[in-house]
Amino acid sequence: MEFQMEVTLPETPEHVWSVMVDVPRIASCIPGCENVQEVERLQSYSAVLKQKIGPFKLEVPAEVKVDGYEEPHFLKAHASGVDKLTRTKLSVVFDVTLTAVNQNETRFAISAELQVAGKLASLGYGLIKKKAEENFAEFEKRIRQQLEAI
Amino acid sequence: MTGHSTSGTPPRTDFHDKVTGRAEYITDVVLPGMLHGKILRSPIPHGLISSIDVSEALELPGVVAILTGADVQSFDWLWGPSIKDRPIIAIDRVRYVGEPVAVVAAIDERTAYDALELISVDYEDLPFVTDAEEALAEDAPVIHENPQPLKDFYFTGQARTVPGTNVFQDYRYEHGDVDQAFADAYRVFEDRFTFPMVFHYAMEPHCAVASFQDDALTVWSCGQSPTAVQKVLARIFRMPLSSVRIITPFVGGGFGGKASVKIDPLAAAIAWKAKRPVRLCLSISESMLTCRRLSAAIDIKTAVDQDGTIRGKSVRIVMNGGAYADTGPAVAVKAANRSIGPYNIPNLRLETLAVYTNTVPGAAFRSIGGPQAVWATESQMDIIAQELGIDPVELRYRNMLKVGERVRPDLRAIDVDMAEALGLASQTMSRVEAAQPESKLARGSAVGASDPGILAVSSAILRLKVDGSVLVMSNSVEIGQGIRDVLTGLAAEFLNQPRAMVTVMTPDTALAPFDWGTGASRSSLMMGMALEAAAKDILRQLEEFVTDCFGAQMEPLAFVPGGVAAGSRRWTFEDVLHAAYGIDSGEIVGIGRITPKSRGGALAEAPLFWETAAGMCGIAVDEDTGEVKVRNYVSVADVGHVLNRLSAEGQDEGAATQGLGHALYEELIYEDGQPINATMIDYHVPAMDDAPDSFSTVLVESGTGPGPNGARGMGEGAILPVAPAIANALANHYQIRIRDLPMTPEKVWRALLEKKVQ
Numbered sequence: 001m002e003f004q005m006e007v008t009l010p011e012t013p014e015h016v017w018s019v020m021v022d023v024p025r026i027a028s029c030i031p032g033c034e035n036v037q038e039v040e041r042l043q044s045y046s047a048v049l050k051q052k053i054g055p056f057k058l059e060v061p062a063e064v065k066v067d068g069y070e071e072p073h074f075l076k077a078h079a080s081g082v083d084k085l086t087r088t089k090l091s092v093v094f095d096v097t098l099t100a101v102n103q104n105e106t107r108f109a110i111s112a113e114l115q116v117a118g119k120l121a122s123l124g125y126g127l128i129k130k131k132a133e134e135n136f137a138e139f140e141k142r143i144r145q146q147l148e149a150i
Numbered sequence: 151m152t153g154h155s156t157s158g159t160p161p162r163t164d165f166h167d168k169v170t171g172r173a174e175y176i177t178d179v180v181l182p183g184m185l186h187g188k189i190l191r192s193p194i195p196h197g198l199i200s201s202i203d204v205s206e207a208l209e210l211p212g213v214v215a216i217l218t219g220a221d222v223q224s225f226d227w228l229w230g231p232s233i234k235d236r237p238i239i240a241i242d243r244v245r246y247v248g249e250p251v252a253v254v255a256a257i258d259e260r261t262a263y264d265a266l267e268l269i270s271v272d273y274e275d276l277p278f279v280t281d282a283e284e285a286l287a288e289d290a291p292v293i294h295e296n297p298q299p300l301k302d303f304y305f306t307g308q309a310r311t312v313p314g315t316n317v318f319q320d321y322r323y324e325h326g327d328v329d330q331a332f333a334d335a336y337r338v339f340e341d342r343f344t345f346p347m348v349f350h351y352a353m354e355p356h357c358a359v360a361s362f363q364d365d366a367l368t369v370w371s372c373g374q375s376p377t378a379v380q381k382v383l384a385r386i387f388r389m390p391l392s393s394v395r396i397i398t399p400f401v402g403g404g405f406g407g408k409a410s411v412k413i414d415p416l417a418a419a420i421a422w423k424a425k426r427p428v429r430l431c432l433s434i435s436e437s438m439l440t441c442r443r444l445s446a447a448i449d450i451k452t453a454v455d456q457d458g459t460i461r462g463k464s465v466r467i468v469m470n471g472g473a474y475a476d477t478g479p480a481v482a483v484k485a486a487n488r489s490i491g492p493y494n495i496p497n498l499r500l501e502t503l504a505v506y507t508n509t510v511p512g513a514a515f516r517s518i519g520g521p522q523a524v525w526a527t528e529s530q531m532d533i534i535a536q537e538l539g540i541d542p543v544e545l546r547y548r549n550m551l552k553v554g555e556r557v558r559p560d561l562r563a564i565d566v567d568m569a570e571a572l573g574l575a576s577q578t579m580s581r582v583e584a585a586q587p588e589s590k591l592a593r594g595s596a597v598g599a600s601d602p603g604i605l606a607v608s609s610a611i612l613r614l615k616v617d618g619s620v621l622v623m624s625n626s627v628e629i630g631q632g633i634r635d636v637l638t639g640l641a642a643e644f645l646n647q648p649r650a651m652v653t654v655m656t657p658d659t660a661l662a663p664f665d666w667g668t669g670a671s672r673s674s675l676m677m678g679m680a681l682e683a684a685a686k687d688i689l690r691q692l693e694e695f696v697t698d699c700f701g702a703q704m705e706p707l708a709f710v711p712g713g714v715a716a717g718s719r720r721w722t723f724e725d726v727l728h729a730a731y732g733i734d735s736g737e738i739v740g741i742g743r744i745t746p747k748s749r750g751g752a753l754a755e756a757p758l759f760w761e762t763a764a765g766m767c768g769i770a771v772d773e774d775t776g777e778v779k780v781r782n783y784v785s786v787a788d789v790g791h792v793l794n795r796l797s798a799e800g801q802d803e804g805a806a807t808q809g810l811g812h813a814l815y816e817e818l819i820y821e822d823g824q825p826i827n828a829t830m831i832d833y834h835v836p837a838m839d840d841a842p843d844s845f846s847t848v849l850v851e852s853g854t855g856p857g858p859n860g861a862r863g864m865g866e867g868a869i870l871p872v873a874p875a876i877a878n879a880l881a882n883h884y885q886i887r888i889r890d891l892p893m894t895p896e897k898v899w900r901a902l903l904e905k906k907v908q
Contacts, residue, residue, distance in 0.1 A: 001822055087267065089193055115822055117193035117247070122435070125826035
């Protein structure tokens with residue numbers, strides 16, 4: 001599943017970047033994201049993703065690894081984890097791009113590719129896709145609120 | 151002919167046991183100490199197995215053994231019916247979602263299932279590809295580095311792989327000057343059609359019970375080809391063929407999904423590991439992850455004269471063969487041949503590429519390659535007719551081959567009057583419509599011609615007992631088609647004994663002689679010929695006994711009920727055997743063997759016969775939803791000679807109804823490498839409500855087949871015309887042309903909408 005999000009924010013890339021790497025703030029934008037820990041700044045993080053998808057309750061401990069970044073313009077990372085109960089594997093690769101539109105505005109773009117493997121994929125792919133779309137929409141809404149509040 | 155009374159047909163020999171639940175299927179087999187197996191499957195489409203930890207699962211009470219790739223490496227663990235590309239179980243790499251990674255054997259199914267949850271597998275993802283045309287790209291991940299084609303292993307010949315690519319069969323054929331035909335043509339039509347992956351949906355999922363004992367392996371298999379299962383297992387476990395015994399009880403449907411070999415190596419391997427018999431019975435969802443029909447994209451280019459005469463044709467088919475080749479190479483060849491149609495094509499070019507992808511392995515499925523090819527060819531015939539302003543049926547008549555003419559110089563001449571078949575379809579449909587004066591349905595038609603891939607090798611044993619009772623021993627599998635009844639009737643006929651005296655044994659490779667397998671519309675006629683030969687062998691032996699015991703007879707000896715007769719002299723079987731053996735006991739064993747050299751070599755030319763079909767439908771469309779309902783359907787097949795009318799009509803109706811599936815409903819859908827509708831909740835096969843209100847089967851008895859009384863094979867042809875006939879009806883009446891199956895309500899609705907906008 002591929003997801004794209006793009007929003008223009010009334011801040012410089014440096015400001016947007018500072019919010020993005022503020023772990024508690026960015027974590028609060030991700031629906032169901034809990035217990036976020038910074039293992040190593042801009043290198044490695046851990047978190048637990050809790051989701052209710054149809055009749056299934058997923059609890060996925062995930063490792064987030066930063067594959068590369070160029071402050072304050074670009075970050076690429078991947079995350080993966082396995083739900084303990086259903087053994088469903090979630091993995092996501094995403095990159096974030098911050099582009100200065102003018103002196104006071106930044107285009108904030110995320111491109112993500114989500115992979116779901118396991119029982120849930122075969123039984124409820126449609127549900128997962130819908131939930132993921134909802135989560136991305138919610139993420140967009142929350143991060144916009146966060147950044148507009150800078 | 152249609153409407154023929156079935157009241158005279160005796161009830162099938164297997165019906166009573168089946169309706170009373172006494173018929174034994176594999177799932178009913180219980181052996182002392184038998185364990186139950188469950189399979190852990192790959193959740194990812196392509197990847198390396200980094201580690202497998204089964205320790206926690208082994209500690210679960212009731213778990214006896216767990217098989218992983220590490221266990222099988224002392225065997226010849228790579229196998230396949232066409233290409234040696236498939237491990238018994240994933241060794242270090244998985245190639246599709248659903249590939250077996252571990253098998254648990256436990257004291258019951260629940261425990262085995264629970265243990266699967268405790269197995270931990272780490273994967274390293276690899277790039278994957280699920281689309282065949284994307285798999286042909288230069289930068290596509292290569293799914294098999296060096297697949298090894300087998301020569302004359304299951305089919306004659308061998309696959310033409312293209313090393314370094316995902317192509318596991320590159321089939322090409324050409325006659326005439328195709329390019330010149332295109333250059334000289336009045337019109338050239340170029341069209342593309344697609345056909346989806348579809349599932350066989352036999353009511354009984356794949357299952358097996360395997361047992362190693364005293365250096366011998368016995369498998370109760372659902373395979374349609376017991377001797378192929380035996381051969382593959384003997385090679386894998388490096389055992390003599392005589393030490394591998396395959397028993398095939400009643401099988402709950404196959405449709406090709408149980409042809410060649412499927413789960414038997416896995417069942418045998420876990421039984422070997424557990425050192426106890428193991429029952430491995432899949433769920434229907436697991437069967438959907440075991441095999442399916444090859445999907446296809448078909449590009450077809452046809453050159454015609456102004457009067458519709460076909461001057462040349464080229465067909466390029468790209469087939470999605472899935473993660474392992476299975477019988478896909480043969481499917482690819484047949485798809486090419488079956489795209490020709492029963493037409494005279496003076497300049498012809500065929501090309502099929504069958505391609506590995508990270509999807510469920512493709513496999514044989516009722517008329518292998520046929521529905522894909524005929525979908526394209528017969529849809530295009532109507533496109534040409536419409537463009538040239540010629541009636542579509544008339545266009546077909548103008549190009550149709552007559553009996554004795556050849557589709558290709560290297561294939562047997564057409565032995566069916568296709569024009570008669572098409573005429574009968576029109577005539578029958580007119581009668582049906584005349585009885586429905588209020589009905590206004592869209593009518594469409596199509597024909598199909600297939601060259602069954604029959605190896606003309608079969609043998610059977612008849613054991614005539616002193617009391618006149620008869621045992622039939624063969625490896626023809628009862629998959630619901632009624633072969634046991636056919637063999638009962640033929641044995642009774644050839645020996646001239648009452649049907650009640652004949653018993654057909656369960657196929658068992660330890661007892662019955664070699665047979666290629668049950669499929670490709672072959673068993674009734676091939677085993678029928680073998681039984682005829684076996685009966686002659688018995689008569690020959692009886693003649694010797696009669697001559698020895700009663701003197702030479704002036705009249706030829708012939709079977710009569712309860713014995714034999716020569717002119718006015720009669721002897722019971724007891725008379726003959728008592729005189730020959732000195733006691734009133736004994737039997738005579740007759741063996742019948744058919745090879746390509748039998749009957750003066752008349753069986754050597756391929757195909758053994760042409761299986762053809764003409765189909766005509768009357769459809770209604772809900773223009774608000776796009777839903778297509780087939781109200782009337784007529785199916786015409788020349789079967790040569792009807793051996794059991796009820797079964798023959800049932801097979802014809804079954805094939806056509808199965809065709810409704812890929813025509814209107816069925817498609818196995820992949821997203822992100824995952825099969826997202828591989829459950830019977832999400833995957834719709836035709837139900838009773840979907841069947842046509844009026845279904846007419848016309849069975850032509852030309853007596854021109856190679857089988858008993860001129861019988862030819864049947865049961866596959868009727869699936870061929872269904873989808874193009876419906877699409878042609880949509881085009882004729884609604885002026886919309888659907889090129890991608892299935893013709894779902896959404897596709898039809900969108901096409902109608904687009905038409906209105908235009």
